[in-house]
Amino acid sequence: MMSTTPRSIARVLGTITGLLIGLAPPAHAIDLGFRDFQMHGFASQGYTYxxxxxxxxxxxGAGSLEFTELGLNVLGHPLPNLLFAVQGLYRDTGGSDEGDFRLDYANLDLSLPVSDDxxxxxxxxxxxxxxxFYNEARDAIWTRPGVLLPQSIYFDSLGLRASELASDGGLLYGRYRFGDHAFTTELTISELITDPTTVDFITGFVAGPGTLSGRPLLVGRAGYEWQEGRFRLLFTVVDVDQDFEPSSPKGSPGNAKIFAPLVSAQVNLEDxxxxxxxLRISSDRSGFTPGGVLLEQTSESYYLQAQYRFAPRWSALARYDALFANSDDHDGSATARATGLPRHRFYAKDLTVGLRWEFLDDWLVAAEYHxxxxxxxxxxxxxxxxxxxxxxxxVSDGHWDLFALMFSYRF
Amino acid sequence: MCLRSTAGDRLGAVNRGRLLGSLPLRVCCAVLGLWCLGASAADSRVVPYAGSRGSVTFLTRTELRDIFFARQTKWPNGDPIRVFVLPDRHPLHIRFSKELLGVYPYQLRSTWDRILYSGTGVPPTVVNTPQEVHERVDETPGGIGYAEE
Incomplete structure (x- = not known):
């Protein structure tokens, strides 16, 4: 529709060549020359000690470099109210994400304005x-306040991650504004995305290998924001109901119901x-073990976080983040007695301080200590x-320190 | 609501009503009092620029927010909207964000990054100079950006 196609093609080819030989990376998105279609990408390399x-x-010991996030996406409007968006992602975070390419999102979005408001x-x-606040775009460090999101809610090393992130299905949304106030709502009805570690997590590690099936995953979110997010309030509910079918005849079938409400609040001042x-995650598991008693458990997680933009390209982060596997057993003693595992397996309290520096446009480095x-x-x-x-x-120690560092470039 | 603004003004201060008491010496009212810019330090004002579409000064702050936060993607006549902006730290971008949209630039950036990496919207095209904003808007049907006059 706009801009000369040869120019766009030359720019795309130039960019790809530049990326391949490591020279002259593009400064901004690549304009694909068809309507508003753009291509963006990011490459992030982290280090953990x-x-x-x-x-x-x-x-x-020497730390780990198994912390890589690469993304490439294409977005645009084939029609003014119809959005097409697709992103491919490569991610490696050690044993918790084994490094492969995946389809991160691929959706069409039709917006239907009813009135101006x-x-x-x-x-x-x-x-x-x-x-x-952070789930939808969390694999690009550009949307995160630091290297890592609060692990009590945005699980990166537990099996729930794949299911938490995305799903295959549909979503209805609405937005109503009244002056500086806006009310938003979203309802997702979709198929749970699972991998073997998700199955372990949802069944509670007791069932062995098998498959999950059941009614669609429901995720609802309602929000209020004032002045484009100077104050934001969100309420999210996740509802899962899955039947487990063991793949070995020795296994025992079961059912897992998970209900998770999450309340989120944010104040954004100038600096x-x-x-x-x-977040609370309530799970009811029945079956899985011979006799099939109902196992009920409710976990509790929260964090409080401050970000300070003290110079134009700099921000500092301080956060206290806590996870309790059982909301009525914060110190883990009862669960430890029942399982034979140490108490520290059933909670995590993480105090984090960090710095983030966008040393050039579209380049950043972030470092933090936990x-x-x-x-x-x-x-x-x-x-x-x-x-x-x-x-x-x-093999483990309840008191430990984590240092994390990440560089990222994007276009 | 009337904002007297300089490049260095802080929205918070403006919103606390500091300026209700201090009379701007020269006030240029853009349109029907939707926003007013006093030229104190910088003897200029920032305006939305839509090239050959003609004047878009009739856009309200709410409409400008819908466009620049990438929620509104279609002009009333059905044409697609194409938005062009300067880099986040460009003084004109900062003035446009604060004076016309009434937001901090990082609010725009965080929305644009969220829609980009979640596949829920198309962020504006970033160009390097005010001249380039002018050119890209002029050559793009449905284009809109901003300019200093």
Missing amino acids: TSANDFFGNSQ LTFGVRGGRVKNPFG WSFTGEY NVDGTAWLSPVDNPGINNPALVRE
């Missing part, structure tokens, strides 16, 4: 789940942002033996 336990690969829309395909989120008490969100893949009462005391 831990004083004990492993986080994103073998992070003790009221819009409805429908989005279908592989959609990012509307969960809290400061303050954010807090609070002082962690507890191991509840550590990956059992990166930390073999951590769920084994006979080994766990040898």
Whole structure:
């Protein structure tokens, strides 16, 4: 529709060549020359170092470079009200994400303005789940306040991650504004995306290999914002109901119901942002074990976070983040007695300070230090033996430090 | 609501009504009092620019927000909207964000990044100079940006 196609093609070819030979990366998005179609990409490389336990690969000793996030997307409007968007992602974070290419999102979005103040829309395909403040775009560090999101809510090393992130289905949304006030709502009805670690997580690690099936995943989110987000309030609910069919005849079928409400609030001032989120995950598991008793568990997570933009390209981060596997057993003692695992497996309290510097346009480096008490969100893949009462005391330590660093470039 | 603005003005201060008491010496009312710019430090004002579409000064702040936050993608006549902006730290971008949209530039950036990496919208095209905004808007049907006059 606009701009000369040869110029666009030359720019695309120039960019790809530049990327391949590592020279002259593009400064901004690549204009694809058809309507508003653009291509964007990002490349992030991280480093983790831990004083004990492993986080994103073998992070003790010399640290781990198994922390890579690469994305490439194409977005545009084939019709003024119809959005097409697709993103491919490569991600490697040690044992918790084994490094492969995946379709991150691929959706069509039709928005239907009813009046100047009221819009409805429908989005279908592989959609990012509307969960809290950070979930939908979380694999690009550009949307994160630091290197890592609060692990108590945005699980990166537990099996729930794949299901938390995106799903295949549809989403209805609405937005109503009244002066400086806006009310938003989203409802996702979709198929859960699972992998073997998700199955372990949802069944509670007791069922062995198998498959999940059941009614669609429901994710609802309602929000209020004032002045384009100077104050934001969100309420999210996730509802899962899945039947488990074991793949071995020795296994026992079961059912898992998960209900998770999340409350999110944020204040954005000129130099400061303050954010807090609070999540409870209630799960009811029946079957899975001979006799099939109903296992009920409710976890509790929250964080409080301050960001300070103290210079034009700099921001500082301070956060306290806590996860309790059982909301009525914060110190883990009762669960420890029942399982034979140490108490620190059932909570994680993480105090984080960090810095983020956009040293050039579209380049950033972020570094942060975590002082962690507890191991509840550590990956059992990166930390073999951590769920084994006979080994766990040898292979893990309840008090540990994590240092994380990440560079990123985007166009 | 009337904002007297300089490049260095902080929205917070403006919104606290500091200026209700201090009379801007020269006030240029853009349109029907939707926003007013006093030229104190910088003897200029920032205006939305839509090239050959003609004047878009009749856009309200709410409409400008819908366009620049990438929610509105269609002009009333059905043409697609194409938005061109300067880099986040360009003084004119900062003035446009604060004076016309009434937001901090990082609010725009965080929305644009969220829609980009979640596949829920198309962020504006970033160009390097005010001249380039002018040119791209002129050559693009449905284009809109901003300019200093």
